[in-house]
Amino acid sequence: MQKKLEAFWHGTLRRPYRLAKTYDSGDGPAVVLLHGLGRSARVWQEVIQLLSDQPVPCRAVAYDLLGFGASPKPARISYTVDDHAAAVIAQLQRLGRSKPVVLVGHSMGCLVAVRVAKLRPDLVQHLVLYEMPVYEGLPEKWRYKTRLNIYFRLYEWISRQNPSFDELNQRFKERLSTKIVGTELTAETWQPFVKSLKNTIMKQSAAQDLPTLPMPADIIYGSRDVLVIRGKVHQVLGLDSKLVTLHTIKERHVISRQASAFIVDRIQQALTPNT
Secondary structure (H helix, E strand, O other): HHHHHHHHHHOOOOOOOOEEEEEOOOOOOEEEEEEOOOOHHHHHHHHHHHHOOOOOOOOOEEEEOOOOOOEEEEOOOOHHHHHHHHHHHHHHOOOOOOOOEEEEEEHHHHHHHHHHHHHHHEEEEEEEOOOOOOOOOOOOOHHHHHHHHHHHHHHHHHHEEEEEEEEHHHHHHHHOOOOOOOOOOOOOOOOHHHHHHHHHHOOOOOHHHHOOOOOOOOEEEEEEOOOOOOOOOOHHOOOOOOOOOEEOOOOOOOOOOHHHHHHHHHHHHHHHOOO
8 A cells, every 4th residue: 555655646646755854953044965876964964063163154954865864765766867856856845945055965966966956946046066977078088988988887887786785785895895985885775876876877967957057056076086087077068167166175085074174165155145
């Protein structure tokens, strides 16, 4: 009965799933944080702590994305960027705020944030995108092609694996723990992980969506990140330099203390009037 009800409510009626809200603290303009692939909202703990002690107050909200953390993990969906975006949009509407939010993403969370901004620009006033894995629209140079080939061979290998996480658990940890930084995979999140990798990261829409967005964006890359190709993204994708600011910091594909402080600084700038 429960499965039939879920199929009717979310399938037939297309009602979005409700995401788990891991953090919701502070008062002021809303800042919403979206984590990366295979993680949960807990990765934002330090960012949220830093936001609580800033000159410009805000309400910091962090959700577990669909399929991860404490959020629903439906088997029936494909975990496309639109699946993820629909769930986030529903949560933004439930916040009850008249003003649009500052939307912050890490890794895959950036791709979801961009899609949300594309579908509902009225809900987003500013984007802060840390370690966004844009793999389309890059220059036709051998170094880009070589790295892209490595990434996609790795991603395709993961997506072809047996669906039983228990059987893969040891081998996955041994072969990929050093390549996919900080994943928090379990038997429950294995399928959402594989499907999100295939249908949100490998089949992404960010390169097409970014040039059309009307709101400002800070794009932040780590010079030591081996999972993301950094570069002059705003030039490659034809982005408006008046709206997009590109930053590079000495970081890997993690939200470290240094990265947290930098992200918080960009959020504060976004919340400060006339900047």
